[in-house]
Amino acid sequence: MKKRRNFILSMVSIAVLCVNLLAGCGNTGNKPSASGNNPKAEAEVSQTTAKKEEVKAPPKYVFLFIGDGMSFPQIQSASYYLGALENDGKVEDKKLSFMDFPVIGNAKTFDKTSFITDSASAVTAIATGNKTSSGTINMDESFTKKYESIAEKLKKQLGYKIGILTSVNINHATPAGFYAHQDSRDNYYEIGEELAKSGFDYFAGGGFKEPAGDKEDQKSLYDLAQENGYKVIKTQEEAKKLKAEDGKTLIVAETLADSDSMNYQIDAKEDEWKLADYVQKGIEVLDNDKGFFMMAEGGKIDWACHSNDAVASIHDTIALSNAVKKALEFYEKHPDETLILVTADHETGGLSLGDAGTNYDTYLKNLQKQRISFAKFDKEYVSKYKENKTDFSTVLKDIKDNFGLMSSDDADAAKEPSIVFTEYELNLLKEAYERTLSVGTAKQEDMSQEEYELYGTCEPLTVTVTHLLDNKSGLSFNSYSHTGLPVPVYAIGSGAQQFGGYYDNTDIFKKLVELSEVK
16 A cells, blocks of 8 residues: 555656646746755645645634524525515515625534424533533533533633623523523523623623522522622613723613513614624623634524514524624634634424415515514503403504504505405404403413414414414414424634534534634
8 A cells, every 4th residue: 555655646746747847848937946846845845835724723703693593494584585675575685694604504403302402402512512401501411410611611721701692581591501500491590690600701682581589589690790790781871881891791781671681673773782782892892812702692583483473583583694794894804813603503483485375476575564573562562452352443453553464444445555364364363362362372281282273372363463474475384382403504714614514513512622622
């Protein structure tokens, strides 16, 4: 084998020599090379150069964006929606900020107990490279072994500054996966205690879930954070003034919505800070000579899809794309030192681009008629319907104003193209409203199969409205839960080439460890 390799190398050297001699005969004015036209020396120089190109410094600045519940359907529906809006409903797409990243991979998402993961076990895989049981954060399925996250490793071993951001609760499963170790994702108070002791530099987004514990008699998690050296900021004006020298910080969104999370993008006011603003501020306070790691989660994509609200999902996917733009602006200044990853923990809702009622057609421009999220409609309208037993004709008017859906009589009087209920759809809506008034939301075990398939655990009226708008636009959901779809991994920057291909979600951690050279 050795003789054969030497023979092949000799033949290659002869070929190179012949090429150089011929080139020299045809161009006698060329300057001699640094190796004096020695083919062997040139080959050695070429090999050395190639090795130097392969060996790159670890990425100094790492951004990991996680769209909770976001797989290809959520991304593509947002892209097509934007394209339809900008082109008057025509078949055009508009790419999100990360869709043109040079490297795209696919990650499997199953965990130790199911082909369909939950967020806790999924983030454990991404953050620590270990599979575990559903509902568990950074521990094995026996709850006896704790796993160290990539964020913890980078902090302890390399002195990187660490930022954890989310549009949902800061002690929710996905953000917790980078600093907490719990046998249950529902241990919100204990997770909050670990946050306070983490030593991480920057937390931002939604507030704590159960800040006083499930018994509501423990010391506030906000007080614990302050006792552990965190500056707790609860207004945008304070957040704007924040500087790196202010030290460890927890920013809670000034305007909180359902379950003390940030507003859905569709409900947020124009001057209200979005995920992109918290990313921008994070870059300002984390930037340093040693490096930083930032995880930013678009958590409400998942919440919207659990409730089958495609429009809210689309707007929050766009919000995540806008946040990625801030990282891209930083990358353009530090292209050789920055790595940006955009991925997800799982897909939620079984979203499909296509519906039985529209066959091969879509009418995505219809979706712009929806003005508020399902959650805001529940809070501001449905709660009052229940209290006042509002007549159905008034409910229909509110549905027309907030979702653009109307009866044929209203459509006849309208001056613009309308989305009209069929008689079948109107009957579905009436039945849903009657159930909202008589039962409201219910647990799956308290419902018949038909009731669950129609309403899930959502408010019957609201989910029926979003189903009808989705379906009439050419979108549909087949679940109120997570699905087993693989998720994309988009990558750009230092080490991005490592993230192409089809692999397990645990490999995201393993690739980050290899690139950063931590133990």
